[in-house]
Amino acid sequence: MKQFFWRDLENLQGQWGGLSIEISGPPQGKPQLYLRTGNNARLKLMFNETPLLWGTIATSYYGAWLVRNPMPMQWESPPVPAIDSAQVEHHRHLPVGQRMKAWSRYFINQLMEHQADFLYPGHWVARPMMPVDVRRHRGDGVSNWYFSTEQEMTSHLPRWSARGGGILDNLQPRPVEWLDWDLGNLIGLHTVDPYAGRMKWWRKKAREDSLPPVLLWYVGALCSYVIIDGHYRLQAALAENVKPTFIVLSSTKTYPLTPNPDTQQRVFNSLMLQSERNQGFDVRTLNQALINNFDDRPCHSAKTHAWAGIVSDTEWSQEVTQFLFERDTTGELDDILERCEPSEW
Template sequence: MECAVMSDGQNAIGVPAAAVYALGMQRSDVTRDDGTWVGLSLDVQDRHQPGLCVFTAGAQLLVSQMSQPVLLAVVDEQHEGVDFWRTDGYRSFVPPLRADAGRALAGSPERWAHRFAQYLIDSPGSPLHEGRWLLSCESPLRRWRHADASHAEYWSSMLVDGHPNGYIDWFLHAHSWEVLPLRPMPDADDSRVKAYRKQAREGTLPPILLWWVSGLDCHLILDGHARFAAAVAESVEPPLLQLHRTVPRDDLATRTEEAVGFYEDELARFAELRAIHGPAVPDGAATTGPQLVRLLHDLNTAEQPTWAWPLPGGEKQWRRIAREVADSQNWPCT
């Protein structure tokens, strides 16, 4: 996990105070070579520390929002999973989404992505910090559902149980990236869920906004807990928009040059083989061309590790925060 320099300010319980910066962002659509929309690339500038921030202290993690603890986590010694304690401190930065907006934007993840991007950029409580991000409808979570499993069965199994504490099982769900709600999931008969169930049946359900956090190897629900519950209750695939970091702009030019250099070297290698063995040897364009396209596409889409900031006071401070938020209960077990 990458770390960066952070501010020194702290609040009353010792969580570093969130610095507020003016935020600039450039957006651009990311498509495949056939024109299929993949996601929205966000190039964020001038926010050095986000309001929704990951801090690290050894094997311990802290997620805080505007200086309030949201999630504490500790990786177990065998690196098979993460014990977590979730507070009631998380607040979504997305305003309530009206049914008429769902109908107007139904079937258009591109338009939803632009709307959610605006919420992300406008709110000081979002996870955006400077760098390049992707807001995409192509979540890896969709890859693992077997044809004989219903949507209700599959998506229920991907939710991490437990409140206030629970366990993210890396051993059982290796590389399938579970979904961790940042607040308790509402029941199927909750009034909000009932309203969204109608939209789920109609195909007008707004997307659930997820944030992939590499230190947890898990997706956090930033917005859409009730919408997720509605999709499960109706056994339909939930529409998703996933947020994650991509290759930093400082590395983009270098890695683009490397990809183009690889392409040119491969063409030169095939040319040498053709000079020796004759025209029966292909010129290499049929294989190296698609390789170059994939490499360049990955520079705009592939997940990069989530940034985490060192927690001032280190593990001692993390344990103090854990004692306070867990209200002296025996967590984590020692």
Template sequence: MHRTNLTAATADESWGGLGPELAPATEPGLRPEVADGNRMVLVQGPDVVFSAEVDDDRCGVEYLRTDRYRSPVAPLRAAEARAVGGQGQPSWYARWAHRFAGALEASPIGPLHEGRWVLSRRLVEEGTPRTGDGPAGRWRSRLLDDHPDGYVDWFTGSWGVMPLRRMPPPDDGRVKSYRKQAREGVLPPVLLWWFSGLNCYVILDGHARLAAAVAEDLEPTVLTLSRAPSEERARAGTDRALSTYHLTMSVLDGPHPLTDRRAPAGAASRLLATQLHDVEVGHAPTRAWQMPAARRTGPGTPRA
């Protein structure tokens, strides 16, 4: 795996994300499979993790979890969490991003396949419910944790967060341990994966860490994994951002220049940096594979 540290959106940040790139012919141990235009399963090794069926009118998707999901990341020890230190700082996110990238590369049950990926702090909240109940209330509202089955309404639940196994209760032993780390300010981030087939994030690692943060009414720190935008899409986004910047600067330098152009010129530069960063860490569609015929009628497949 080749890794590239991505440019930050602002000058006062030292890290904007991690860009892992895998060689051709890398096959994932965790992968979506699709059939008939609206049937989907997430497979991990020989096991079906969940099955789903998209509405014919494309308004949402019904899903069923099987409780067979296994994290591709080995358990994170408290000593390791405390050794990283500096929670929330760019360097802290960078260290955890490299830690997760190494774990995913080594794991035979993770989602990485050939091509370019992004690990970043970007968490899109468009379309998710908004509440005024603090971090715990906001995250409870965006969690798609009906178990074992549920429904993602794409009008109200897009960009939500789906656990791949049952969320542990606040008094679970692991959650208690992580709650202590949360109070100490050393709780590692939750690792999410952007799954475009469901139009939401799924939790790759950190179910208990997320439960701990919610139990403490703290905003969970997250790192999101997604496929990197295609070169064509990145080039188009870059061209649009540069075009907007050049248009703004031409207005500032036009026949009626401002007396003091420093503030609007600075704002235009910051907007350009933000837009270029968003292009670099944007979420590309999740790749899916054709569902084998045997899986279409086997246990755990969607209802026909």
């Protein structure tokens, strides 16, 4: 059995920035949901032995091709059970600054309790990704929405962003998508029924401003996010033109940060000289500059675990070719197989 340990993450100003999760346990086989990779920048996201998507990175490294096989998924044990009305009401009445913190803890506790198998042993980070107003974009359409984690520089944590234009359609998913990495695409794993009873309920919660966040898993090879929980919540937000909120899960590795002592000393001397010459030098600015100068905490870099399970590029290409031929959507097949950017998209 895996063991989970989590703690709150704060920046140097004491502001909450997410959760740090350590997962330990004996080596296990492949989980229900996992990535397979192969040569020539090919990958597949698998649910047991069923491919949910195929992906390949363009040779220009400006984006990737995605071939989706959206279908109902039957989790043997859902990573997050259905959220009930009592939980929604409890979080709804929390102060705004506490709501995302509480929802993050809720999701992590649920993942721990149900031993979510896609969370392989190692270090993970859960961070909120919130709507941000961007004035340079005009209009109120979904394509102008922008979401981001806190962009301050002192947390040393991964920073995520996404644009509304990168939210892929889960009502009538297209088999082929070009993933522009500037968009931070959101990929659904199954179709959504707009007439389902829970859709009506979630739309009501969206209008009441009590919609829980959508839980995402960052997949580094695609520079995109996979929806783990919240397909219907996301669709309800879109239907009501309400900007959703997200919690992004990512496995990370830490790298030491070793400041140069000579540089530190020069910065220190410069700050002291400024302080002596300017009696009105702001103390808080001075202290923050000193803290930043001597901050040697490690940096977190996002890493996505995968299994080298694609036998050959030929196998991957044959699967994609057959899938697209069966759906009569082969217009982009050559670009996909050759890893070329789309001429028009």
